[in-house]
Amino acid sequence: xxxxxxxxxxxxxxxxxxxxxxxxxxxxxxxxxxxxxxxxxxxxxxxxxxxxxxxxxxxxxxxxxxxxxxxxxxxxxxxxxxxxxxxxxxxxxxxxxxxxxxxxxxxxxxxxxxxxxxxxxxxxxxxxxxxxxxxxxxxxxxxxxxx
Numbered sequence: 001x002x003x004x005x006x007x008x009x010x011x012x013x014x015x016x017x018x019x020x021x022x023x024x025x026x027x028x029x030x031x032x033x034x035x036x037x038x039x040x041x042x043x044x045x046x047x048x049x050x051x052x053x054x055x056x057x058x059x060x061x062x063x064x065x066x067x068x069x070x071x072x073x074x075x076x077x078x079x080x081x082x083x084x085x086x087x088x089x090x091x092x093x094x095x096x097x098x099x100x101x102x103x104x105x106x107x108x109x110x111x112x113x114x115x116x117x118x119x120x121x122x123x124x125x126x127x128x129x130x131x132x133x134x135x136x137x138x139x140x141x142x143x144x145x146x147x
Contacts, residue, residue: 005038
């Protein structure tokens with residue numbers, strides 16, 4: 001069972017603003033990239049069409065607290081930790097570190113809560129239990145890592 005995933009991304013020029021720092025909205029994209037990598041590391045995708053009805057994981061809460069800016073070409077480590085696991089939802093904590101700084105420094109922390117939903121034929125979504133074959137692969141991170 002897994003409770004964490006790390007990935008790195010380099011800040012692209014198109015991700016910066018007029019001040020030359022990474023625009024805040026890109027932190028949310030980086031979180032999503034890490035989340036997708038976490039799922040792939042467990043052997044599944046965010047596209048869950050193999051279930052009937054198909055399932056998805058929309059976001060119901062997101063937040064990010066910023067500590068230091070990052071700039072074009074800085075290398076950013078995104079560390080995903082499973083903060084909470086319920087029958088129909090998962091919450092993740094994200095820690096961002098600038099690996100280009102000497103020494104590497106924490107630059108932001110984020111959180112995302114997702115809910116498993118079924119996509120009905122009429123277009124509506126309804127909360128659904130996370131499939132056992134997925135839930136069994138995910139556990140909550142130890143408290144000392146979440147502090």
